[in-house]
Amino acid sequence: MDLSAINPILLLASLMVAATPILLAAIGELVVERAGVLNLGVEGMMITGAVSGFIVAVATGNPWIGFLGAAAGGAALSLVFGVLTQYLLSNQVATGLALTLFGLGLSALMGQGYLGIRAPAFPDVHVPLLADIPVIGPIVFQHDPMVYGGLLIVAGVYGFLHHSRAGLILRAVGENHDAAHALGYHVRRTRMLAIAFGGACAGLGGAYLSLVRVPQWTEGMTAGAGWIALAIVVFAGWKPWRLVLGAYLFGGVTVLQLNLQAAGAAVPVEYLSMSPYLATILVLVIMASGRSPGSLGRTFHAAR
Amino acid sequence: MIRLEKRPQPSRGWSYAAPVLAVLLTMLLGGALFAALGQNPVVVIRTIFLDPLFSEFAWFYRPQLLIKGAPLVLIAVGLSFGFRAGIWNIGAEGQYIIGALVGAAVGLALYPLESRWVFVAMVVAGAFGGWAWAMIPGLLRVKFGTNEILVSLMLVYVAESLLAAMALGPLKNPEGMGFPGSRNLSQYPGAANLDLIAGTGLHWGVVAALIAVICAYVALARHIFGFQVRLAGQAPRAARFAGVRPARLVLVCMGLSGALAGLAGLFEVAGPAGQVTIDFNVGYGFTAIIVAFLGRLHPIGILAAGGLMALTYIGGGIAQSNLGLPAAAISLLQGMLLFCLLAVDMLTHYRVRLTMRKVA
Numbered sequence: 001m002d003l004s005a006i007n008p009i010l011l012l013a014s015l016m017v018a019a020t021p022i023l024l025a026a027i028g029e030l031v032v033e034r035a036g037v038l039n040l041g042v043e044g045m046m047i048t049g050a051v052s053g054f055i056v057a058v059a060t061g062n063p064w065i066g067f068l069g070a071a072a073g074g075a076a077l078s079l080v081f082g083v084l085t086q087y088l089l090s091n092q093v094a095t096g097l098a099l100t101l102f103g104l105g106l107s108a109l110m111g112q113g114y115l116g117i118r119a120p121a122f123p124d125v126h127v128p129l130l131a132d133i134p135v136i137g138p139i140v141f142q143h144d145p146m147v148y149g150g151l152l153i154v155a156g157v158y159g160f161l162h163h164s165r166a167g168l169i170l171r172a173v174g175e176n177h178d179a180a181h182a183l184g185y186h187v188r189r190t191r192m193l194a195i196a197f198g199g200a201c202a203g204l205g206g207a208y209l210s211l212v213r214v215p216q217w218t219e220g221m222t223a224g225a226g227w228i229a230l231a232i233v234v235f236a237g238w239k240p241w242r243l244v245l246g247a248y249l250f251g252g253v254t255v256l257q258l259n260l261q262a263a264g265a266a267v268p269v270e271y272l273s274m275s276p277y278l279a280t281i282l283v284l285v286i287m288a289s290g291r292s293p294g295s296l297g298r299t300f301h302a303a304r
Numbered sequence: 305m306i307r308l309e310k311r312p313q314p315s316r317g318w319s320y321a322a323p324v325l326a327v328l329l330t331m332l333l334g335g336a337l338f339a340a341l342g343q344n345p346v347v348v349i350r351t352i353f354l355d356p357l358f359s360e361f362a363w364f365y366r367p368q369l370l371i372k373g374a375p376l377v378l379i380a381v382g383l384s385f386g387f388r389a390g391i392w393n394i395g396a397e398g399q400y401i402i403g404a405l406v407g408a409a410v411g412l413a414l415y416p417l418e419s420r421w422v423f424v425a426m427v428v429a430g431a432f433g434g435w436a437w438a439m440i441p442g443l444l445r446v447k448f449g450t451n452e453i454l455v456s457l458m459l460v461y462v463a464e465s466l467l468a469a470m471a472l473g474p475l476k477n478p479e480g481m482g483f484p485g486s487r488n489l490s491q492y493p494g495a496a497n498l499d500l501i502a503g504t505g506l507h508w509g510v511v512a513a514l515i516a517v518i519c520a521y522v523a524l525a526r527h528i529f530g531f532q533v534r535l536a537g538q539a540p541r542a543a544r545f546a547g548v549r550p551a552r553l554v555l556v557c558m559g560l561s562g563a564l565a566g567l568a569g570l571f572e573v574a575g576p577a578g579q580v581t582i583d584f585n586v587g588y589g590f591t592a593i594i595v596a597f598l599g600r601l602h603p604i605g606i607l608a609a610g611g612l613m614a615l616t617y618i619g620g621g622i623a624q625s626n627l628g629l630p631a632a633a634i635s636l637l638q639g640m641l642l643f644c645l646l647a648v649d650m651l652t653h654y655r656v657r658l659t660m661r662k663v664a
Contacts, residue, residue, distance in 0.1 A: 089653070270466070273465050277461045284451060
């Protein structure tokens with residue numbers, strides 16, 4: 001094996017790109033879970049976002065509109081989950097699983113005519129001045145806009161949850177929905193909005209895969225990224241900034257194993273490709289300490 | 305104004321009617337979907353749900369019903385115990401793969417020994433493989449409080465990678481001219497899981513599935529274990545007072561579902577599939593989740609639901625070859641079925657009241 005073939009600067013630079021889809025999906029799910037809803041359908045919303053974003057981008061030739069389409073697609077699918085769990089009071093775990101199974105089928109069906117097509121180019125931005133700094137420039141400041149968009153969304157979510165009235169209501173709904181209801185807050189409406197936001201973010205994450213990272217459409221292309229996003233929310237202890245850490249850690253493992261594959265490691269490729277999933281399990285074991293929102297996963301039914 | 309009122313007891317009538325209603329609703333929605341795809345909805349629905357049983361070529365499809373239904377029922381019965389108790393083993397697909405791998409490895413190691421005991425050893429090894437794979441999330445939950453949903457699911461991807469590594473590496477057929485995949489177990493008489501009555505599709509997996517249904521029924525209705533599972537699901541606090549040890553329940557439920565999924569994998573790899581190949585698994589482990597819910601987590605219900613789901617697989621195959629329906633449409637239909645069931649299930653637990661909005 002030739003370890004010198006691995007360029008540490010390129011490795012760190014691609015880490016941010018590898019982490020972005022997971023980060024986007026995870027920040028959406030974090031908001032959903034802070035509102036007290038466990039949506040296990042992230043994988044399904046992500047892949048639906050991936051295909052709808054791809055279709056829109058190919059049709060319009062504009063990746064930005066593609067991302068919008070992906071957010072709309074993910075949000076639309078998440079509303080199915082929302083109506084079932086919030087208005088028809090179905091079990092959240094089962095409904096989330098159904099959403100994943102349904103999304104995988106739906107995306108495969110939608111993407112039929114789009115196999116083997118390349119997505120329109122989504123150029124990197126060079127942040128003026130900063131991009132020219134040696135070492136740090138290429139690692140941090142020469143990526144496509146969505147990498148920074150993801151970080152902006154995290155910052156926005158942090159500000160929303162901790163420094164706004166609406167964020168406080170959302171957290172109250174998630175901690176104790178009966179008390180929030182008694183105080184006159186709209187539990188269902190809050191949760192529906194959170195679920196739609198989560199769906200839109202998962203859609204963006206999926207579209208990042210199909211429009212930037214791969215950039216092609218293939219069936220089942222998310223390959224568990226949505227589940228890893230769910231794991232990272234647990235790892236982060238439902239705190240936005242730790243989510244970034246988790247996503248980058250995961251991105252690091254992914255990029256490292258891809259680089260080791262390319263460098264011709266003595267270990268067969270199949271074993272290397274297990275590593276992101278094993279790393280996720282390890283992380284879950286070590287970081288199982290966070291306190292989850294009080295009403296997470298419980299069905300809310302107002303008797304009055 | 306529509307209001308939902310929680311029933312003091314889940315409605316018995318609706319709990320039977322809901323799955324039927326869900327299937328009908330799925331046919332309607334599915335029909336609309338197929339119409340949108342430019343197909344004649346009536347023809348497609350008939351092809352999927354009726355042709356495998358009643359068409360001219362039904363003699364060819366009926367055995368398939370057993371072959372496809374057996375693994376679904378076997379896995380779903382195992383899952384139903386955990387699901388009842390709030391223990392979510394979502395990684396049956398992984399346990400299915402590992403069961404098949406371990407079982408096949410034992411069979412291939414003993415090749416070309418001519419003894420029926422080879423198959424027996426494989427069955428034991430297959431169950432062990434699935435059990436051991438399910439023990440990982442089980443033990444992690446018990447020891448570290450790790451979420452078993454995420455861990456068992458991550459292990460599906462690990463198992464898929466392991467399957468690819470095995471099919472290309474240690475288990476590869478030494479006389480296979482370099483093609484990936486193991487020796488064909490169904491052509492190795494000591495290890496083959498062939499039809500017990502030729503041409504019926506009735507192999508050992510079907511027998512195992514039926515035994516599992518009967519045992520699960522007895523366990524649920526008459527045995528202390530079934531009582532503990534039901535208690536833990538319906539009243540976790542009462543269960544603790546009644547002496548149910550949560551950790552043990554987790555391990556038993558995970559182990560049981562893993563072992564049954566492993567068995568399903570072994571019967572598949574030694575019979576209908578025949579060999580370990582990169583993509584020998586076809587998602588039975590995930591479809592079994594739908595089967596478990598559609599069957600109301602009840603053994604007899606699961607038997608019926610497994611049959612229905614097998615029907616959609618076969619009918620979907622027919623629709624694919626005869627009508628050019630995309631394969632994805634079937635998995636979409638299966639997901640839709642679970643959605644419909646979850647939606648209709650509301651009627652089991654809640655009463656719908658139409659009320660006049662009172663003027664204050």
